[in-house]
Amino acid sequence: MFYLVTFYRTLFSKPMVAALWGCGLFLITFSFVGRGALESKLVLSTKPTQVNPYFFAVMPKGINAEYVKRKLLDIPGVDKVNLMAEASIENHVKSVLESTQLDWDSDILDLNYSGLKVSLSQDLKPRSQKLIRNYLTRIAGEKDVTLGAIKTPRQEESKLNLTHLFDRVFYWLPFAGIGLFLLSLFSIREELGKESFIIETYQRRNRVFERGMAYAQAPVLLLMGALAFSYGTVALIGLGITGLGLFVILGLGIKSKKWT
Amino acid sequence: MFDFHKNQAMNFRASVGPKLFGAENISVKFGQTQALKGIDFNLHQGEIVFLTGVSGAGKTTFLKTLGGFLEPTSGRVVRPNPRKVFTAPIFQDLKLFENQTCEQNLLSSFDPSVYKNRKEFDQDLMELARILGVNNRLDLKIKNANGGLKQKIAFMRALLTRPDVLLADEPTAALDFENARKMFDILNLYNVKQGLTVVWATHNKELAKKFTGRMVHMDKGKLIYSGHACFI
Numbered sequence: 319m320f321y322l323v324t325f326y327r328t329l330f331s332k333p334m335v336a337a338l339w340g341c342g343l344f345l346i347t348f349s350f351v352g353r354g355a356l357e358s359k360l361v362l363s364t365k366p367t368q369v370n371p372y373f374f375a376v377m378p379k380g381i382n383a384e385y386v387k388r389k390l391l392d393i394p395g396v397d398k399v400n401l402m403a404e405a406s407i408e409n410h411v412k413s414v415l416e417s418t419q420l421d422w423d424s425d426i427l428d429l430n431y432s433g434l435k436v437s438l439s440q441d442l443k444p445r446s447q448k449l450i451r452n453y454l455t456r457i458a459g460e461k462d463v464t465l466g467a468i469k470t471p472r473q474e475e476s477k478l479n480l481t482h483l484f485d486r487v488f489y490w491l492p493f494a495g496i497g498l499f500l501l502s503l504f505s506i507r508e509e510l511g512k513e514s515f516i517i518e519t520y521q522r523r524n525r526v527f528e529r530g531m532a533y534a535q536a537p538v539l540l541l542m543g544a545l546a547f548s549y550g551t552v553a554l555i556g557l558g559i560t561g562l563g564l565f566v567i568l569g570l571g572i573k574s575k576k577w578t
Numbered sequence: 579m580f581d582f583h584k585n586q587a588m589n590f591r592a593s594v595g596p597k598l599f600g601a602e603n604i605s606v607k608f609g610q611t612q613a614l615k616g617i618d619f620n621l622h623q624g625e626i627v628f629l630t631g632v633s634g635a636g637k638t639t640f641l642k643t644l645g646g647f648l649e650p651t652s653g654r655v656v657r658p659n660p661r662k663v664f665t666a667p668i669f670q671d672l673k674l675f676e677n678q679t680c681e682q683n684l685l686s687s688f689d690p691s692v693y694k695n696r697k698e699f700d701q702d703l704m705e706l707a708r709i710l711g712v713n714n715r716l717d718l719k720i721k722n723a724n725g726g727l728k729q730k731i732a733f734m735r736a737l738l739t740r741p742d743v744l745l746a747d748e749p750t751a752a753l754d755f756e757n758a759r760k761m762f763d764i765l766n767l768y769n770v771k772q773g774l775t776v777v778w779a780t781h782n783k784e785l786a787k788k789f790t791g792r793m794v795h796m797d798k799g800k801l802i803y804s805g806h807a808c809f810i
Contacts, residue, residue, distance in 0.1 A: 331677065516673065520739050521689040522664060 324517065324526060325534035328510045329502075339502035343538065345495025349488055350545040356484075370397050372437040373451070374466035376407065377458050383432040389457050395439050395446050402433035438468070499538075503531070503564070535564055595623030597656075598663060598743060598775060599644055604653030606639050606799075613639040615799045616653070621743075621777065626769055626791035629779040636799040637779040638670055638747050644777070645745045658743075666741035668749045672732040674720045680731045681716040687738035699738070706734050710760060725752030733761055737768065743775040750780065762789050 330336045377383065387399040411431065436454070438447055451465055514527035539561065599621040606614040614636050621627060621644075629637050642648040645667050646657060657665075674683050684703055693699040707713040710730045720728060729752050736744055744765065750758035766789075768774040780786055786793055795803040 512673075512675075516675075516686045520666060520687045520735060522661070522691050523689070 321526065321529040321533040324513060325510065325530040328506055328513050328530075329534075331509065332506060335502050335505045338498050338505070342495050342497070342499030342502055346492055346499060346542065347495075347545070349491035349495055350548075370437045370440050371442065371447070371468050371470045372435055373468045374402070375434045375436060375454055375458070375463055376411075376431050376466075377433075377463045379430040379432050381432070381458055381462060383434060386454065386458050387434060390434075390436060390450070390454060393450065393453060395442050395450055396436060397439045398437040400435040400437075402435055404432070407431050407433040500564075503535075531564070539564075594625055595773065597621070598623050598658045600656035601640075601644065602654045602656070604643060604650040604655060606636075606643055606648065607651045613799050614643065614650070617799075617801045619644075619794070619801060619804075621775060623742075623775055624769065624773045626765070626776045626789075627778070628786035628789065628791050628793045629777055629796065630783045630786050630793060631781065631796035633781050635781075635796040637781070637796055639799075640796065640801075641667070641745050641747050641777065641779055663742045664739065665743040665745060666736040666739045668732050668736045668744070668746040670747040670751075672728055674728060674732060674735075676721040677719065679717050679719050680712065680723065680727070683720060683731055684716075684735050684738060687735050689739065692740050702738055703734070706737060706764070709764060710734065710757075726754075726757065729753055730757075730761075737764070740772075741774065743777075745777050747779045748781070749778065750785070755785070758785060759788075766790075 329339060375386075377386070383401055387401060390396050390399050408431075410433075436450070438450065447468055454465065455463055510530060511527055514530065517526045518524055597620050599619075601617050601619040603616050603618055604614055605612065605616055617640065619640075629640065631637050639648065643650050643655060644657075645665055646655070647667070681703075688696065688699045693702075704713060707716060710733075712727060712730050712734075715723070715727060718727070720731070723731070729749060733746070733749050736746070750761055753761070762778075765774065765776050765778075769776065776791075778786070778791075783795075793803070793805065794801060
């Protein structure tokens with residue numbers, strides 16, 4: 319207890335170093351246990367409502383869109399079918415016509431369309447996608463239905479990017495944490511060396527620096543060890559680096575222990 | 579601890595016991611500078627030795643070598659087993675923690691293997707503080723303390739370890755004669771009651787002559803006199 323108190327007293331006498339030490343420990347722990355929670359939270363919040371490939375189908379209102387929807391949902395490969403709102407279809411059609419820069423009169427145009435958004439299953443082969451589109455053409459009528467191209471949502475791409483980013487960040491995070499942790503120990507080695515020197519000089523104790531350092535780091539190393547066994551190689555590397563760093567600091571500390 | 583005022587006038591010595599420290603032809607060199615040259619010295623239990631000499635004579639180097647803080651370049655220092663004979667130093671640069679209070683610095687000496695409990699330590703601390711007149715300044719941070727107070731704290735820190743040997747390097751450099759006298763009286767009392775052995779380095783030969791003890795004089799890294807002060 320005495321050695322722990324000596325270590326923490328020295329550490330907290332320098333608030334900045336103590337903050338570094340805390341950040342280092344937090345990063346090390348977080349890098350091993352926090353990924354799952356953070357990833358699910360971030361991915362869920364950015365997860366699109368529709369991530370499957372989809373296409374639009376427009377047909378006259380005379381065709382029973384509900385019937386078409388039911389028939390489509392019965393076949394494999396169709397994930398979801400949404401009926402589109404009338405106003406949104408009208409807007410779509412108008413914007414398409416405007417973009418063509420043709421003269422047209424809205425009175426003579428029949429804009430009574432109903433629309434469907436057909437979401438397909440992920441990883442559906444192009445051949446199967448084509449079969450579904452053919453089936454839709456057959457039940458709605460080849461002349462009446464207009465099909466849009468199949469689109470793959472962009473959100474899917476961003477999710478992949480996020481996963482890739484997570485891979486990179488969480489690969490380097492333990493090293494950053496270990497770096498901060500060792501830096502904090504390195505920063506207090508002189509103070510702790512002086513404190514140890516005085517204690518060894520004025521009390522009947524010896525190896526105060528080494529014991530203080532070891533006792534204070536033992537729980538941390540145990541935590542790292544436990545994480546290493548739970549999470550595998552990266553944690554083992556981290557454990558190795560931390561251990562090595564501690565030895566280096568101990569060596570430097572012992573050298574600087576003489577307060578002369 | 580003791581009643582200081584009742585014992586203040588004592589001018590007798592504890593009987594001299596067996597040899598504790600021995601320096602056999604020791605020399606210390608810092609680069610090209612020869613700090614100590616072939617010194618032979620013996621320190622016996624219960625002795626009070628004044629180590630005198632001008633600044634740069636080698637007193638500090640000799641004390642550090644004797645205390646084990648410096649290794650001699652040649653020669654041999656025989657020291658007692660630290661588990662049996664505890665040696666407390668008073669450093670010339672004091673080595674106090676500037677950001678800590680006087681009391682926090684003194685707590686460095688609280689060794690549970692020496693004191694029964696913290697209360698006993700506090701009693702000793704307060705008694706010494708009262709004698710030295712620092713009992714109302716213990717909350718002061720060292721960085722705000724004057725030179726005299728710092729020296730008294732360093733002196734107290736060493737004495738609170740209940741040492742067998744005290745190696746004091748210029749412990750009264752920043753103090754007037756009255757305060758130096760007080761310190762010497764305390765050491766004298768410890769010497770008589772507990773057989774404390776003292777080596778007191780000072781450049782002030784006149785001060786040393788006023789106190790009783792063996793005088794060892796150094797010059798240019800050599801020990802040139804060892805004996806009673808009246809013969810120097």
